[in-house]
Each structure stands twice: as C-alpha cells, then as structure tokens.
Amino acid sequence: SRAARSIALPQRQSTMSGAGAVVVADQNKTAFQKQDTIFLGAKRVLQKKVGKKDLRYVKSVGLGIKTPKEASEMSYVDKKCPFTGNVTIRGRLLSGTVKTTKMDRTIIIRRDYLHYIRKYHRYEKRHKTLPAHCSPCFRVQPGDQVLVGQCRPLSKTVRFNVIKIIKKAVGSTKAFTKF
Incomplete structure (x- = not known):
C-alpha cells in the first residue's frame, strides 16, 4: 500500500565527495x-574548484531593501x-x-485601519487580512511587524511577498493589544 511505503530522503545533497563538498540544497x-539558475552538471565541477558562493543564486530586490544574509548563507530552494x-x-x-x-x-497578515463615519463624526476600527x-x-x-511587497500572482490568493521584518514580537502573542 502507499501508506506503508516510505521514501528515505537524504537531508543534504553535495556535488563533490570528501572534505571539499559543496552543499547544494536541503x-x-x-x-x-x-x-x-544554477547548472549542477559534472563538467563544471571537474573543470575548476567551485566555492560555496558560486553555487548560490542571490539577487537584490531594490527599493532600498537589503538582502538578508540568511538568503545567501542558507541552502534552501524557493522559486x-x-x-x-x-x-x-x-x-x-x-x-x-x-x-x-x-x-x-x-x-496571514492583519492590517488595522480606522474608517470615518460621517453621520456620527467618529471613526470605527476595521481590519483586512492579506496572505503573503x-x-x-x-x-x-x-x-511580528513585517513589510510586504506586491509581486505577480504566486497562487490563487497570494499576491504579496515578505521582504523585511520591521519589528519582532515581544512576549506572548495571544495577549490583548491596543488596536
């Protein structure tokens, strides 16, 4: 049966064996x-000694946003x-x-805002949720407070991408917060 079969996957894959192994991805x-964007063919590895930085594609998104060092140091693959x-x-x-x-x-990101009611000359609290x-x-x-940027549709509902963490949450997240 399908449930009885289990596939043993290696946690890390390297392109060379021995001490000079280069980690490709989890x-x-x-x-x-x-x-x-990275070609993992054997010919490239045999021609010259390849460093860890050469096998990782990292770019800047612009807009004054710095690329996090985890993006270049970690070995995740996320298209x-x-x-x-x-x-x-x-x-x-x-x-x-x-x-x-x-x-x-x-x-899921929650965005709080105030909506003005003209009849009563007052504001009411409203919020929107946004998948990113x-x-x-x-x-x-x-x-956590995050900054998200608009991008092409990534799925049926997701149109935004996290590009920066503004402020980390302190203490309990389930406690009452002031709007």
Missing part, C-alpha cells in the same frame, strides 16, 4: 531541489523567494502584523 521533498527565486517586487509596499504562520511558506509568501530566510512568528 532535500526534504520528493523532487530534487535545485535553483533553476517564489524574492531574493533567490524568480519573483520581482513591483507595485505596492504594505506593512502589517503577522496573524498566523500555519501554512507552508505562507503567512514568506521565504525560509525569514523566521517570523505571530505578532
């Missing part, structure tokens, strides 16, 4: 994980990551509070 999926994948940040930049991190590489892709280079928890 192999925790059934398909081989590799960056599309939807704005720093190591095929996604460009364009359009709006929004900030909000992380509400849930229960999905795989996707978070969160790259493995960011370690976010509920309550």
Whole structure:
C-alpha cells in the first residue's frame, strides 16, 4: 500500500565527495531541489574548484531593501523567494502584523485601519487580512511587524511577498493589544 511505503530522503545533497563538498540544497521533498539558475552538471565541477558562493543564486530586490544574509548563507530552494527565486517586487509596499504562520511558506497578515463615519463624526476600527509568501530566510512568528511587497500572482490568493521584518514580537502573542 502507499501508506506503508516510505521514501528515505537524504537531508543534504553535495556535488563533490570528501572534505571539499559543496552543499547544494536541503532535500526534504520528493523532487530534487535545485535553483533553476544554477547548472549542477559534472563538467563544471571537474573543470575548476567551485566555492560555496558560486553555487548560490542571490539577487537584490531594490527599493532600498537589503538582502538578508540568511538568503545567501542558507541552502534552501524557493522559486517564489524574492531574493533567490524568480519573483520581482513591483507595485505596492504594505506593512502589517503577522496573524498566523500555519501554512507552508505562507503567512496571514492583519492590517488595522480606522474608517470615518460621517453621520456620527467618529471613526470605527476595521481590519483586512492579506496572505503573503514568506521565504525560509525569514523566521517570523505571530505578532511580528513585517513589510510586504506586491509581486505577480504566486497562487490563487497570494499576491504579496515578505521582504523585511520591521519589528519582532515581544512576549506572548495571544495577549490583548491596543488596536
């Protein structure tokens, strides 16, 4: 049966054996994980000595956002990551509070705002939730303040990508907070 079969996957894949091994990616999926922009053919490894930095594709998203050092140091493969994948940040930049991190590489952001009621000359509290892709280079928890940038549609509902953590949450996240 399908449930009885288990596939043993190696945690890390290297291109060379021995002391000079170069870590390619965390192999925790059934398909081989590799960056599309990097060629892992044997000829390149045999021709010259390849360093760890040569086998990692990292780019800057621009807009004054610094590329996190985790994006270049970690060995994750994420084609939807704005720093190591095929996604460009364009359009709006929004900030909000992380509400849930229960999905795989996707978070829900809550954006609070005040809506003016003309009849009563007062404001009422409102909020919107926004799903956003969160790259493995960011370690976010509920309550963190994040900056997200608009990108092409990544799925049916996701149109934004986390590009910066503004402020980490302090203490308990379930406590009452002032709007």
